[in-house]
Amino acid sequence: MGRRMADQDPNSDLESLQKRIDSAKESGGLSHARKNSAEQPQKSALALAFRVGIELVSAVAVGLAIGYGLDAWLDTKPWLMLVFTILGGCAGILNVYRMARGFGYAAGYQTDNETDDKT
Amino acid sequence: MAANHSPLAQFEIKTLVPIKLGGLDVSFTNSSLLMVATVIVVSSFLILSMRRGALVPGRWQSMAELSYIFIANLIKDTVGSEGRAYFPFIFSVFMFVLFGNLLGMVPYSFTFTSHIIVTFTMAAVIFVGVTIIAVAKHGMHFFSFFMPPGVPMLMAPLLIPIEVISYLSRPISLSVRLFANMLAGHTLLKVFAGFIISLGLFGVAPWLFVVALTGLEIVIAFLQAFVFTILTCLYLNDALHLH
Numbered sequence: 154m155g156r157r158m159a160d161q162d163p164n165s166d167l168e169s170l171q172k173r174i175d176s177a178k179e180s181g182g183l184s185h186a187r188k189n190s191a192e193q194p195q196k197s198a199l200a201l202a203f204r205v206g207i208e209l210v211s212a213v214a215v216g217l218a219i220g221y222g223l224d225a226w227l228d229t230k231p232w233l234m235l236v237f238t239i240l241g242g243c244a245g246i247l248n249v250y251r252m253a254r255g256f257g258y259a260a261g262y263q264t265d266n267e268t269d270d271k272t
Numbered sequence: 273m274a275a276n277h278s279p280l281a282q283f284e285i286k287t288l289v290p291i292k293l294g295g296l297d298v299s300f301t302n303s304s305l306l307m308v309a310t311v312i313v314v315s316s317f318l319i320l321s322m323r324r325g326a327l328v329p330g331r332w333q334s335m336a337e338l339s340y341i342f343i344a345n346l347i348k349d350t351v352g353s354e355g356r357a358y359f360p361f362i363f364s365v366f367m368f369v370l371f372g373n374l375l376g377m378v379p380y381s382f383t384f385t386s387h388i389i390v391t392f393t394m395a396a397v398i399f400v401g402v403t404i405i406a407v408a409k410h411g412m413h414f415f416s417f418f419m420p421p422g423v424p425m426l427m428a429p430l431l432i433p434i435e436v437i438s439y440l441s442r443p444i445s446l447s448v449r450l451f452a453n454m455l456a457g458h459t460l461l462k463v464f465a466g467f468i469i470s471l472g473l474f475g476v477a478p479w480l481f482v483v484a485l486t487g488l489e490i491v492i493a494f495l496q497a498f499v500f501t502i503l504t505c506l507y508l509n510d511a512l513h514l515h
Contacts, residue, residue: 204449208441208445210448211444212437212445215437215440215441237433240430241441244434244438244441245441247434247435248441
């Protein structure tokens with residue numbers, strides 16, 4: 154009878170006890186393992202397309218605004234605006250590329266092993 | 273069809289109490305009214321439902337606890353334990369956007385999240401705050417963010433502007449996403465509602481569509497509040513752990 158009780162007592166199974174301790178630590182915020190699951194907030198294809206569009210356009214808009222501002226300041230109309238609009242387009246494509254590769258929204262680059270452990 | 277039946281009339285700012293401060297127009301408008309209402313509704317929802325603080329939560333208390341736990345888990349999953357210090361801010365942002373969206377669904381009310389200036393101001397505060405946190409935490413190392421490691425110096429004049437533009441486009445995409453979703457949804461709702469009367473008997477079709485769309489709008493209200501919050505968390509994560 155006592156043996157059977159020990160079997161049923163979850164604390165006697167050290168492996169599952171460790172697992173439960175780990176998960177409790179995790180949920181209590183005591184674990185220092187850094188989580189970086191950039192879980193995709195939107196799943197549907199339409200929402201994804203919408204996001205891609207916004208990422209593209211917003212970078213072009215920022216590039217255009219920077220170029221326009223610099224032109225007004227340095228009196229080089231319209232050259233900097235043209236250059237920065239193209240750079241903005243590059244940045245937009247970079248944004249979309251990062252999003253599609255699952256880099257989340259991070260600026261800069263991550264090495265491949267960093268992105269691997271995220272999945 | 274009077275002019276105020278336009279589908280865009282719902283986004284009009286109406287001055288309720290005109291206030292002039294210096295040369296600035298700081299009137300209390302319907303937008304301000306809804307923002308104040310949102311703060312009051314959120315505060316009373318949380319305070320009243322947690323008033324008893326029972327060990328076994330009732331309906332209201334479990335709704336309040338659910339929203340708390342939801343955001344706490346979101347921060348833990350995206351930022352990690354360092355993100356705990358920012359919980360009050362992120363929770364406030366989430367509740368403000370969520371209830372702003374939801375109160376906008378009440379007939380005859382106003383959706384302040386459908387105005388780009390409101391969402392952009394929130395996004396700009398988040399963006400500036402996150403940048404300050406990053407600079408305070410990493411100092412000059414923060415600027416290595418814009419120069420990926422292992423890139424030849426020859427590429428720097430091209431890459432750094434691109435990275436800076438990509439970084440600066442964050443508040444734009446953050447604010448436009450929320451604003452465009454709310455604006456498009458509410459306009460569509462109003463356009464189809466306008467068809468109901470003018471189509472007579474066949475107005476049943478747009479009427480059914482409006483019913484479905486209203487449900488969809490409520491889902492979008494939650495989803496966009498969630499997206500806004502998760503993006504805030506991800507930006508904060510970038511600021512706290514530069515790679």
